[in-house]
Amino acid sequence: MSEMTEPTTEFEPRITAFVCNWCTYTGADMAGTSRMQMASNVRIIRLPCTGRIDALFIIKAFERGADGVIVSGCHPADCHYTAGNYHARRRFIVFRELLSFMGISNERVIFSWVSAGEGAKWREVVNETVERVRALGPFTAYHELASRQMVGGAYETEVELPDVREAPAEAGGAS
Amino acid sequence: MTELQDLARKLLEDGTVAVVIGWEEGRRGPRPVSITEPDDTERLVFNARCVHNLATYLDPRRSQVRKLGKPAIVVKGCDTKAVAGLLREAQFKREDVVLIGMHCGGVVTDPAEQTEVTAETVAPRCAGCDVREPHRTDYVLGEARVEPPQNTSIDERVAALDAMTADERFEYWATQMEKCVRCYACRQACPLCVCDVCVADKTVPQWIERAPHARGNMSWHLVRAMHLAGRCVGCGECERACPMDIPLTLLNRKMQQVVAESFEYHVSDDPEVVSPIGAFRDDDHEDFIL
Amino acid sequence: MSAYAFITAEKLAELVADLMESGTRVIAPITTAEGRATYSAIEDLSEATFNQGLPMPSLKGHFLPPNEALLSWRQRGGDIELKPASTQFAPQLVLGARPCDVEALQVVDAVMNWDYHDDLWNGRRAASTIFAMTCAGVDDSCFCTAVGSAPDSARGADALLTELPGGYLIEFTSEKGEAFLGEHGRYFDTASDEAVAAADSLRAETRTRIEQNLVVDTARIGRWIDGHFDDDFWPTLGPRCNGCGACASVCPTCHCFDINDEQTGVGTGVRRRNWDSCQAKKFTVHASGHNPRGDQDARYRQRIAHKFYIYPSKFGDVLCTGCGRCVRACPSNQDLVEILQTIDGLAAVEEGGAA
Numbered sequence: 068m069s070e071m072t073e074p075t076t077e078f079e080p081r082i083t084a085f086v087c088n089w090c091t092y093t094g095a096d097m098a099g100t101s102r103m104q105m106a107s108n109v110r111i112i113r114l115p116c117t118g119r120i121d122a123l124f125i126i127k128a129f130e131r132g133a134d135g136v137i138v139s140g141c142h143p144a145d146c147h148y149t150a151g152n153y154h155a156r157r158r159f160i161v162f163r164e165l166l167s168f169m170g171i172s173n174e175r176v177i178f179s180w181v182s183a184g185e186g187a188k189w190r191e192v193v194n195e196t197v198e199r200v201r202a203l204g205p206f207t208a209y210h211e212l213a214s215r216q217m218v219g220g221a222y223e224t225e226v227e228l229p230d231v232r233e234a235p236a237e238a239g240g241a242s
Numbered sequence: 243m244t245e246l247q248d249l250a251r252k253l254l255e256d257g258t259v260a261v262v263i264g265w266e267e268g269r270r271g272p273r274p275v276s277i278t279e280p281d282d283t284e285r286l287v288f289n290a291r292c293v294h295n296l297a298t299y300l301d302p303r304r305s306q307v308r309k310l311g312k313p314a315i316v317v318k319g320c321d322t323k324a325v326a327g328l329l330r331e332a333q334f335k336r337e338d339v340v341l342i343g344m345h346c347g348g349v350v351t352d353p354a355e356q357t358e359v360t361a362e363t364v365a366p367r368c369a370g371c372d373v374r375e376p377h378r379t380d381y382v383l384g385e386a387r388v389e390p391p392q393n394t395s396i397d398e399r400v401a402a403l404d405a406m407t408a409d410e411r412f413e414y415w416a417t418q419m420e421k422c423v424r425c426y427a428c429r430q431a432c433p434l435c436v437c438d439v440c441v442a443d444k445t446v447p448q449w450i451e452r453a454p455h456a457r458g459n460m461s462w463h464l465v466r467a468m469h470l471a472g473r474c475v476g477c478g479e480c481e482r483a484c485p486m487d488i489p490l491t492l493l494n495r496k497m498q499q500v501v502a503e504s505f506e507y508h509v510s511d512d513p514e515v516v517s518p519i520g521a522f523r524d525d526d527h528e529d530f531i532l
Numbered sequence: 533m534s535a536y537a538f539i540t541a542e543k544l545a546e547l548v549a550d551l552m553e554s555g556t557r558v559i560a561p562i563t564t565a566e567g568r569a570t571y572s573a574i575e576d577l578s579e580a581t582f583n584q585g586l587p588m589p590s591l592k593g594h595f596l597p598p599n600e601a602l603l604s605w606r607q608r609g610g611d612i613e614l615k616p617a618s619t620q621f622a623p624q625l626v627l628g629a630r631p632c633d634v635e636a637l638q639v640v641d642a643v644m645n646w647d648y649h650d651d652l653w654n655g656r657r658a659a660s661t662i663f664a665m666t667c668a669g670v671d672d673s674c675f676c677t678a679v680g681s682a683p684d685s686a687r688g689a690d691a692l693l694t695e696l697p698g699g700y701l702i703e704f705t706s707e708k709g710e711a712f713l714g715e716h717g718r719y720f721d722t723a724s725d726e727a728v729a730a731a732d733s734l735r736a737e738t739r740t741r742i743e744q745n746l747v748v749d750t751a752r753i754g755r756w757i758d759g760h761f762d763d764d765f766w767p768t769l770g771p772r773c774n775g776c777g778a779c780a781s782v783c784p785t786c787h788c789f790d791i792n793d794e795q796t797g798v799g800t801g802v803r804r805r806n807w808d809s810c811q812a813k814k815f816t817v818h819a820s821g822h823n824p825r826g827d828q829d830a831r832y833r834q835r836i837a838h839k840f841y842i843y844p845s846k847f848g849d850v851l852c853t854g855c856g857r858c859v860r861a862c863p864s865n866q867d868l869v870e871i872l873q874t875i876d877g878l879a880a881v882e883e884g885g886a887a
Contacts, residue, residue, distance in 0.1 A: 122464070122465065122468045123441070123449055123450070123461075123465055126461050126464055126465065127449075127461075130451070130457060130461060143524070143528070150522065153522040153524070153526070154522055156522065156526050156528055156531070157505070157518070157519065157521075157522045157526050158468075158519065159530075160500070160504050160526060160527065160530075161468070161471045161472070161497065161500055161501065161504070161519070162468060163530060164496070164497075164500040165464060165467055165468060165471070165493070165496070165497060165500075166464070167408065167411075168403065168404070168411065168493070168496045169411065169412065169415045169460070169464060169493075170408050170409065170410070170411035170412025170413070170414070170415055170416075171408070171412065172408045173530070177532065178530055178531040178532065179531060179532035180528075180531055180532070191532075192532055195532075208412060208416075209457065209460070210457070211457075212416055212419065212455065212456035212457035212460055213451075213453070213455045213456070213457040213458070214455070215416060215419075215420050215455060215456035215457075216420055216454065216455045216456060217420040217421050218421075218423060
């Protein structure tokens with residue numbers, strides 16, 4: 068755990084994970100209650116099912132400055148809603164090709180099937196993702212696209228926009 | 243009077259339809275027209291400059307067209323694929339429209355400047371066309387046409403992008419996305435973009451940034467390409483409509499390739515063929531899933 | 533108020549370079565790597581391509597950008613800190629713009645200072661010196677002369693350049709322009725009578741050529757629109773329009789925008805305005821869900837009515853400078869030249885005048 072408690076100058080990726088409630092979320096919880104040690108770079112967002120995961124969520128994560136994304140759910144045939152993960156699988160077959168075509172490396176979006184009892188596998192997925200994304204470096208390119216526009220770009224207004232990657236000045240200060 | 247004009251007149255006069263949607267000559271080439279009077283049918287034309295995909299006017303939410311009554315619509319074979327897409331998604335019933343299919347020998351890329359189909363002028367969308375004689379229409383008019391010269395530039399440009407590194411591709415698209423002013427001409431011209439409330443218009447909550455900077459635009463075009471994956475018929479109207487010349491067909495063509503390769507789905511003019519994105523197979527590949 | 537001068541191509545390049553050195557941005561028409569014409573900031577005069585391809589979109593984007601931040605906010609406890617965007621802008625020279633684009637700015641100034649002073653627009657206007665260039669015309673969809681403008685109009689410009697062998701005749705047409713001549717006189721030579729005559733002849737020739745494209749009486753078009761809200765003419769246009777915003781986005785006088793608040797982080801956000809178009813389905817939708825312009829017949833009528841009746845009745849100018857971009861950009865081939873011709877004809881018949 069020592070590498071996590073000491074301040075480090077190494078790049079720490081920020082990973083957003085969209086996981087299904089019934090399998091991966093429970094599996095991740097099991098990893099926690101079993102006191103498994105793993106990288107702490109992941110923010111988990113719980114959804115009922117991978118079938119609910121819209122491609123937009125992944126895009127939004129990158130818009131907000133995430134360096135990598137994990138999408139994880141139940142194994143085929145185990146979906147709590149019978150077929151949600153099959154729809155998700157098909158959707159993501161297409162989406163990862165589209166992302167790659169637009170220049171967003173597939174290495175930044177990791178998909179996995181992690182069941183409720185696979186806490187150890189969740190640890191592997193998290194650690195592997197963090198290291199892969201660490202090697203790729205920060206992905207500020209998507210977030211920073213907001214400063215690029217061709218028409219009138221030379222005359223854009225200057226408005227102070229706090230960096231979304233900074234922590235808020237006062238925790239709990241916002242409503 | 244041509245065959246088309248005669249048929250249109252007959253359909254209006256005997257009350258089969260209340261409006262015929264087709265093309266008439268305009269100052270800068272043929273343009274869409276909605277004809278409700280039998281005498282006006284003499285304005286109908288069909289030629290190589292009729293590039294528009296008129297299926298877009300069948301969107302039931304276009305109330306200004308819908309209120310004219312039951313339509314007959316003049317379609318090229320490629321346009322019937324869009325009609326099939328709308329039928330597949332239950333946007334209207336087959337019996338609510340009369341399809342007048344036209345034998346087609348290809349269309350030009352720029353109808354304002356070009357009049358004949360040649361190797362230089364033929365539109366990229368015509369490459370590989372398998373519906374020069376439309377099927378599944380109520381009528382088929384005109385003479386059988388020979389295959390036009392093939393402009394394979396779309397596939398070549400997709401391949402050129404595939405050959406780049408991810409960073410090069412990102413920079414390519416970022417530059418294109420800088421140009422977009424979010425006029426939504428691509429969406430409005432598309433016959434399959436028919437959502438009553440487009441996700442981009444939803445502001446509470448806001449899913450896609452409305453601002454037309456490169457980030458908002460990248461997200462918009464990613465989402466639109468996703469929403470069209472498996473549905474796009476390759477008519478190319480999005481790119482033709484774009485006032486900033488963004489190569490949108492490259493995105494949709496890539497999606498067509500992925501869907502063909504992964505799910506063996508090819509754009510069909512048969513509404514009974516199931517759309518790939520609403521369906522799944524037990525053996526869909528998952529080599530990318532840990 | 534007209535002072536003539538002549539500037540060689542070399543001296544113009546020097547002037548541009550020196551202006552840039554002193555912190556003035558220079559905007560000119562360029563041709564992109566893809567072969568498209570557009571207005572862009574240049575680093576060197578050699579990047580500018582005058583009268584080659586109509587810049588798309590119009591010059592408007594440099595005064596009302598497609599997207600601009602209006603203010604940002606940050607919540608701290610119970611307080612909200614608002615930071616508005618600055619309305620002070622670095623000086624810029626717009627060099628070689630088409631007269632239709634330049635005149636459009638002055639036409640829109642009226643609404644930007646009507647019930648509210650849009651200081652982001654005004655700030656950019658104040659910071660800009662505008663040199664128009666006599667236009668050679670683009671094609672038969674140009675109709676600037678029909679709506680009170682001209683390919684050599686200097687309205688809204690501080691100077692008008694006309695390209696001649698070796699350089700440009702330049703006519704300074706405003707106080708700001710004359711002050712510019714005063715300050716930068718060393719780059720300019722006296723204009724010979726021959727140069728002035730040559731330029732005049734070019735200008736007259738272009739005007740005559742563009743006039744062939746369309747001649748209408750915009751005042752009677754306005755009167756017809758006023759009296760024909762429910763006319764059968766509008767439903768002949770509505771069904772063709774697919775409701776995209778291409779026309780509005782390329783138009784130098786369209787200025788409608790939408791305002792959105794975006795959350796950028798926890799307790800922080802930005803308010804932006806973005807281009808919008810009255811042709812969009814949701815443009816007039818109310819919070820109740822009611823939409824007074826619920827179909828494209830109503831929306832397309834609105835576009836024509838606003839430009840040729842409502843705006844002139846409020847501000848005097850038609851909201852159109854005849855650049856023809858809408859005609860060229862429309863994917864459904866709506867043709868404003870033909871629409872104006874048709875309405876003018878209908879109005880002529882009704883008023884008993886000559887068509």
